[in-house]
Amino acid sequence: MIMEEHERPLTGGKFAFVTMLNISITVVEIVGGLLAGSLALVTDAIHNFGDSLSIVLSYSAQRIGQRDQDERATFGYHRVEILTAFVNSLVLILISIVLVWEGIQRLLHQQPINGYVMFWTALISFSFNMGSALLMHADSRGSLNIKATYLHLLADALASIAVIIGSLMVLAFHIYWIDAALTIVVSLYIIYETVDVVKQTSKILLQNAPVLDYDAITEAMTRVPGVVDVHHLHAWMEDEKDIIFSAHVNITPDAIEDIEWITAQETQLLQQRFNICHVTVQIEITHGLNSAKFAKHEML
Ligand SMILES: [Zn+2]
Ligand SMILES: [Zn+2]
Incomplete structure (x- = not known):
């Protein structure tokens, strides 16, 4: 074959x-x-x-x-x-x-x-x-x-x-x-x-997750200024080489003005360091704070 x-x-x-x-x-x-x-x-x-x-x-x-x-x-x-x-x-x-x-x-x-x-x-x-x-x-x-x-x-x-x-x-x-x-x-x-x-x-x-260092990803994403937590990570392969990624990102209330900058930072980080092809980030403040890294069934 x-x-x-x-x-x-x-x-x-x-x-x-x-x-x-x-x-x-x-x-x-x-x-x-x-x-x-x-x-x-x-x-x-x-x-x-x-x-x-x-x-x-x-x-x-x-x-x-x-x-x-x-x-x-x-x-x-x-x-x-x-x-x-x-x-x-x-x-x-x-x-x-x-x-x-x-x-x-x-x-x-x-x-x-x-x-x-x-x-x-x-x-x-x-x-x-x-x-x-x-x-x-x-x-x-x-x-x-x-x-x-x-x-x-x-x-x-x-x-x-x-x-x-x-x-x-x-x-x-x-x-x-x-x-x-x-x-x-x-x-x-x-x-x-x-x-x-x-x-x-x-x-x-089957949408199995690609082999990525999810701990390193969480750590790097949280280190972006204004970000306090990251949860509900999803990663899947579109085909044998393109990785799609989505996550919820909690920020501090006073970072609201920087939402676009934070989103751009996270996207750039994921694309350049982790070779991800398409990134979707949902910015939140208190919603879902400290929930599981990988989504359970409740939608937060
Ligand atoms: Zn053959
Ligand atoms: Zn959330």
């Missing part, structure tokens, strides 16, 4: 070319897998299909995500990408679980496999995977995102090598169970690749 960062648009023919290669591998492996009777090839085909799908989906989600905020989405459309990646990963994991089950069935009831077809199919998909990895390699120094894609494609090429070795074992020793074993290994590899994306995206969708 390849999850793209949206600040680096998937531009240019290179990504399109790599996607085309991935789709070709999918087709070759499905045809070859069915002809050879190799479940491992079909499994790897599904893996490559998942990769192509995630590139295409994140490309289109990215385009939607670039739309401006409007009445229907005051936060904008960035989370289309998050939701897409979440659903995509979840489906891949479910398919992989089915494939692990199928692999176990195959281990118990072995079926003959055409080693020649398996070998050539795996060889073709290996060269396509390796080709796209090398294509990415040149650009992988500057961008973390492209580097992740490169490493992913490289790992995928290694999976093809495993299938090549498996086909040689089928050819030389008629060890048919190797196909079922590879199916299970490749499926587990897909799950391993994908689980992290599910974790990250579900955290964002």
